[in-house]
Amino acid sequence: MTHAYRPFARRTAVAWLAGLVLSLALPAGAQDRAQRLPAVELRAGFHLIRAEVARTPEQRAIGLMHRKELGANDGMLFVFEQPATQCFWMKNTLIPLSIAFLDDQGRVVNIADMQPQSLDSHCSARPVRFALEMNQGWFARRGIEPGFKLDGPPFAPAR
Template identity: 60%
Template structure:
């Protein structure tokens, strides 16, 4: 009886966790000749959760954070076990600056000037592809 209750409780907890984090829509982006499949975090709840608690992500996948206004946003890696790189972009998708972020860290990584978007990819992705400040991520402009 106790085992059944524990199994039920674990299943219920798993279901509730999934119900609180519905799947995010995805968009296709381009960085030069490279294709990116990005989940769109356009709501406050989605931006707050981000990639927290995820252990893996395919090399061509990422998360695009969309903000209503341009500001100097900052990110941290609390509860995020994936090592990530982030690109901060203006309203046209032009990269303002990038940063390498360490897993489970509360260190801030901030945009160098007001931005409208941020794109998280697996750590080292931008540098390995030669994508740097001034590069444009195609498909970003207009994503809401």
Template identity: 60%
Template sequence: MALGVHLVAEAQDAPQRLPVITLQAGMHNISAQLAKTPEQRQIGLMFRKEMASHEGMLFAFEVPATQCFWMKNTLLPLSAAFVADDGTIVNIEDMAPQTEASHCSKKPVRFVLEMNQGWFAKRGLKAGSRLTGPAFSG
């Protein structure tokens, strides 16, 4: 029995791998892992030591709400784009690794896209920019 508990604990300390969807930000393609269950969203990008520049994670929620994120057990500096149903970026927040500061959407949203910190800024993307892909209705 103790072995089973150890394996579960070990699995929780490893990055999760989720289905990937392709999103676009203008001419830039994003390979985004899709976190859509409460468990997947809670783990997010925790324990990941590296992430390619075109990779990220899209958090999809059931209904629009003020979404707040923190960086507990997250090793990489990230930028989070809070995204409306039509793919419009509401706001972007830079988040420091392994902190518990709360970073929230400025209005209710159903989507949050986490990328390596600075990814959006380097591509000139900001509030009002639009993402496209199968997740968005616009």
């Protein structure tokens, strides 16, 4: 038996448990309705994105839950305090989404498609501080792949 999968399984279990703890810690009613957050404009080449920004643990835990639709170029940018392996699931999320994990400069590390109402975990391939959720297929339809750089105020200029 190989031990190669244990760190991933442990990380997935920790991410699942952390999500469960956060969802239980939210104020009553906060997790059963859609949230609306201030947005920032991002650019993916000549494509403009209007991304609501989830900065706090509570905002990140709710994310795009309970939304029945998402505008064609709308999304949610998740901002974390420190780079880490970030994992997402789709509990109470009603629309199919694609998620791009982004480094500090806005460069795509990896992209995953996520199915509604699923507890399957989708993780960044390496530590990141940002994740951008868009309608499923948004990145693929625009040819955005790992290595592509997004621009906008949250991303530090390359040094």
